[in-house]
Amino acid sequence: MKQFIITGAALLLLTQCNPPKEEKTEEMEDQPVAFELSNIDSSVMPCDNFYTYAIGSWQKENPVPATEGRWMSFNILAENNREKIQGILDESLKAENPEKGSYLQLIQDFYKSALDTVGRNENGLKTLQTYISAIQSIENLEQLNQQFSALKKVRIGSPVSFYVSRDAENSEQYITYASQSGMTLGDKSYYLKEDAKFEEIRTAYVTHINDIFHMAGIEAENPGQRVLDLETKIAQISWDRKDLRDADKTYNKMAVAEFDGTLSNLNVRGILDGLDLTKADTIVVRTISFYEDLDKLMMEVSIDDWKNYMTWKVFSGWSSSISDEFEKKHFDFFSTTMRGVKEMRPRKERILRTVDGSLSEPLGKLFVEKYFPEESKKYMSELIENLRGAYKQSIMNLTWMGDSTKEKALKKLESFTYKIGYPDKWEDYSELEISSDNYVQNLINISLFGFKEMSEKLGEPVDKDEWHMAPQMVNAYYSPSGNEIVFPAGILQPPFFHPSFDDAINYGGIGGVIGHEFTHGFDDQGAKYDWNGNKQNWWTDEDRERFKALTQQLADQYSQYEVLPGEYVNGQLTLGENIADLGGITLSYMALEKVMESKEDPMIDGFTWQQRFFLGWANVWKGNITEETLRNRILTDPHSPAEQRVLGPLANVPQFEEAFGCTGKPMVKSDSTRIKIW
Numbered sequence: 001m002k003q004f005i006i007t008g009a010a011l012l013l014l015t016q017c018n019p020p021k022e023e024k025t026e027e028m029e030d031q032p033v034a035f036e037l038s039n040i041d042s043s044v045m046p047c048d049n050f051y052t053y054a055i056g057s058w059q060k061e062n063p064v065p066a067t068e069g070r071w072m073s074f075n076i077l078a079e080n081n082r083e084k085i086q087g088i089l090d091e092s093l094k095a096e097n098p099e100k101g102s103y104l105q106l107i108q109d110f111y112k113s114a115l116d117t118v119g120r121n122e123n124g125l126k127t128l129q130t131y132i133s134a135i136q137s138i139e140n141l142e143q144l145n146q147q148f149s150a151l152k153k154v155r156i157g158s159p160v161s162f163y164v165s166r167d168a169e170n171s172e173q174y175i176t177y178a179s180q181s182g183m184t185l186g187d188k189s190y191y192l193k194e195d196a197k198f199e200e201i202r203t204a205y206v207t208h209i210n211d212i213f214h215m216a217g218i219e220a221e222n223p224g225q226r227v228l229d230l231e232t233k234i235a236q237i238s239w240d241r242k243d244l245r246d247a248d249k250t251y252n253k254m255a256v257a258e259f260d261g262t263l264s265n266l267n268v269r270g271i272l273d274g275l276d277l278t279k280a281d282t283i284v285v286r287t288i289s290f291y292e293d294l295d296k297l298m299m300e301v302s303i304d305d306w307k308n309y310m311t312w313k314v315f316s317g318w319s320s321s322i323s324d325e326f327e328k329k330h331f332d333f334f335s336t337t338m339r340g341v342k343e344m345r346p347r348k349e350r351i352l353r354t355v356d357g358s359l360s361e362p363l364g365k366l367f368v369e370k371y372f373p374e375e376s377k378k379y380m381s382e383l384i385e386n387l388r389g390a391y392k393q394s395i396m397n398l399t400w401m402g403d404s405t406k407e408k409a410l411k412k413l414e415s416f417t418y419k420i421g422y423p424d425k426w427e428d429y430s431e432l433e434i435s436s437d438n439y440v441q442n443l444i445n446i447s448l449f450g451f452k453e454m455s456e457k458l459g460e461p462v463d464k465d466e467w468h469m470a471p472q473m474v475n476a477y478y479s480p481s482g483n484e485i486v487f488p489a490g491i492l493q494p495p496f497f498h499p500s501f502d503d504a505i506n507y508g509g510i511g512g513v514i515g516h517e518f519t520h521g522f523d524d525q526g527a528k529y530d531w532n533g534n535k536q537n538w539w540t541d542e543d544r545e546r547f548k549a550l551t552q553q554l555a556d557q558y559s560q561y562e563v564l565p566g567e568y569v570n571g572q573l574t575l576g577e578n579i580a581d582l583g584g585i586t587l588s589y590m591a592l593e594k595v596m597e598s599k600e601d602p603m604i605d606g607f608t609w610q611q612r613f614f615l616g617w618a619n620v621w622k623g624n625i626t627e628e629t630l631r632n633r634i635l636t637d638p639h640s641p642a643e644q645r646v647l648g649p650l651a652n653v654p655q656f657e658e659a660f661g662c663t664g665k666p667m668v669k670s671d672s673t674r675i676k677i678w
C-alpha cells in the first residue's frame with residue numbers, strides 16, 4: 001500500500017526492500033535446520049574471512065538467478081512467504097460474491113484484473129491518457145504547479161515531494177514535510193559522475209526515453225536528451241544522501257506563508273491545496289537550498305522542457321503496469337542496465353508481486369491468520385526483554401559516557417515499545433473502489449486511496465497502533481518518533497528464528513536483529529530523539545563529543561572496504577546501520593551469555609554456543625549480488641553490503657576473536673583499535 005512507501009521514509013529498516021524469486025531451501029521444510037553445515041567453506045579460515053568461511057559453500061551453490069539482482073536469505077524467505085500469498089490469491093478466486101469493500105472482495109477483484117493481460121494491454125495506456133493530456137495542455141508556471149500536485153497523487157513524480165508524517169520535534173502531532181525529489185535514476189552520481197560505467201548508463205537512459213516516447217506515439221524532439229539535461233540540473237541542486245540522513249539539517253520548521261514568501265515560481269500554497277492539505281499552516285522543509293534553487297530552475301527551464309520531463313515521469317512511474325511491451329522495455333533499462341538483472345520473472349510471479357505490493361495489508365491479514373503461530377509472540381517478547389536487560393547492563397557499564405547522560409539513555413531504553421507479528425487493528429479499506437476489469441484504474445484508485453489516507457492524518461491525533469510495514473514482509477524497523485521497534489510475522493521464521501532452534505542460532509539471528517533495531521534508537525541520528533520520540537538534545541556536550549568521535553572511527557573503518565575496483569562503502573551514508581549492526585550483535589551476545597549461564601553448552605555439530613552465535617549472524621546475511629546491483633546499492637542503500645555487515649562488526653567484537661581463536665589475525669582488530677560504542 002502507498003502508506004508503507006510514503007511514511008517509510010522516516011523509518012529505519014533492517015534492510016532495503018527488494019523484490020525476489022523462487023527456489024526452496026532445506027531451511028524452509030517442516031523440520032527446519034538451525035544451521036546447515038554444508039554452507040561452510042572449510043578451505044577458508046574463519047579468522048581470514050569469517051563470512052566466506054561460514055557461508056562460502058552456500059554462495060557457490062546459489063548463484064544469483066537470472067531474474068534477480070541479488071539473492072540472499074531475505075529474498076529466499078520472502079519468496080517462501082510469497083508462495084503462501086499465491087495460495088491465498090488462488091483461494092480468493094473461489095469465493096462467491098464477497099461483500100463489497102471487504103478484504104476478500106478487494107483481493108479477488110484486483111487479482112482478476114491483474115490476470116486479465118489482454119484487457120491490460122488494450123486499456124493500460126488509454127487509462128493514463130487523461131494525465132498525459134493534462135501535461136500536454138500546460139501553458140504556464142501556474143499550471144505546471146497544479147500538475148505537480150495532481151500527478152503526485154497518482155504516483156507520477158516531480159521535483160517536489162510533500163507528505164504528512166509525525167513531527168520530529170513533537171511526536172504527538174502530524175505535520176507536513178517538503179523534501180527533494182525528481183531524479184529518476186535515484187542518485188546524483190548517475191548524472192554527475194565522470195566515469196565510463198556511468199556515462200554508459202546515461203547514454204542508455206537517453207535511448208530508453210526516446211524509445212518509450214516513440215512507443216507511446218508522442219511526438220517530441222530529442223525527448224531523452226532533454227530529460228537527461230533537466231534531471232542533471234535537478235541532480236546539481238539536490239542534497240547528498242548522507243546529508244538527507246541528518247535529523248538536524250533536515251528539520252526546518254516554518255509557516256507555509258513564510259516558505260511560500262521565499263519562492264517566486266513555486267506556489268507552495270497552491271500545491272498543498274491541490275494535495276488536499278488545505279489545513280497545512282506549518283511545514284518542515286527538509287532541503288531548503290534545494291527549494292531555493294528549484295525555484296530558479298522553474299524559470300530557467302522552458303515550459304516545453306518541463307512538459308517533456310513530466311510526460312516522461314508518467315512513463316517512468318507506470319510503464320511496468322500498462323502493457324507487456326512497455327513492461328519489457330522498462331525492465332530492460334531499469335533492471336538489466338541499472339541492476340544487472342538478466343531475465344524478467346514469469347508473468348504469474350510479476351502479478352503476484354504487484355498484488356502483494358498493492359494490497360499488502362489485506363493480504364497480510366489472511367497471511368497471519370493462516371501461517372503465524374501465536375506462540376512466536378511469547379518467545380519474541382522474552383527475547384526482546386532479555387535484549388533490553390542486556391542493553392541496560394551495557395549502558396551502565398559504558399566507560400565513555402557520564403552518569404547524567406546514562407540516566408537519560410536508560411530512561412529512553414525503558415520507554416521503547418514493541419510490536420510483534422501483525423497489527424492489533426486492521427485498516428478500513430471499505431472506501432477503496434476495486435473492479436475486476438480495469439487493472440490500471442485499480443492501481444490508480446489504490447494510489448489515490450493511499451494518498452488520501454495519509455493527507456487526512458493532518459490535524460488528527462497520532463495513531464500509535466499504526467504499522468508502517470506489512471505483516472508478511474521480511475524486514476523490521478525502528479521508528480524514532482514512536483520510539484518503537486517492530487517485527488512483522490514475515491521475518492519471524494527460519495533462518496532468523498524458530499522455536500526449535502538452539503538459543504545460539506536464535507540469538508545470532510533474530511536476536512541480532514532485535515539488538516539492531518534497539519540500537520537505532522541510539523545511532524548517530526536516533527540518539528537525537530528522546531524517550532518521547534521528540535528530537536531534543538539529552539546529551540551533555542562532553543558525552544556527545546565522545547560519541548561523535550567513536551562513530552567517526554566506525555565510519556572510517558567502513559569507508560576502507562573496497563567492494564568493487566575503486567568503489568568503496570560510504571562510511572557516512574551507512575553509519576547508522578553499521579552502529580546498529582555492531583550494537584545488535586554485542587547486545588544479543590550479552591543476552592545469550594546470560595541465558596547460557598544456567599545451561600550446559602549443547603555443543604552442536606562440534607561448535608560451542610559462542611561459535612554458533614556468530615555462525616547464526618553470518619547465516620542470515622548469506623547472499624550473492626550482481627556487480628550492477630552492488631554498484632547501485634553502495635550509492636543508494638544506507639545499509640552496507642552483506643559481507644561487510646558480517647565482517648565489520650565482528651572485527652570489533654572481542655568475543656568473536658575468543659570464540660574462534662583469532663588473536664592477531666587479519667579479520668580482527670587489536671584491543672587498542674577496537675571500537676565499542678554500545
Ligand SMILES: [Zn+2]
Nearest residue numbers: 012013014580
Ligand atoms: Zn537498520
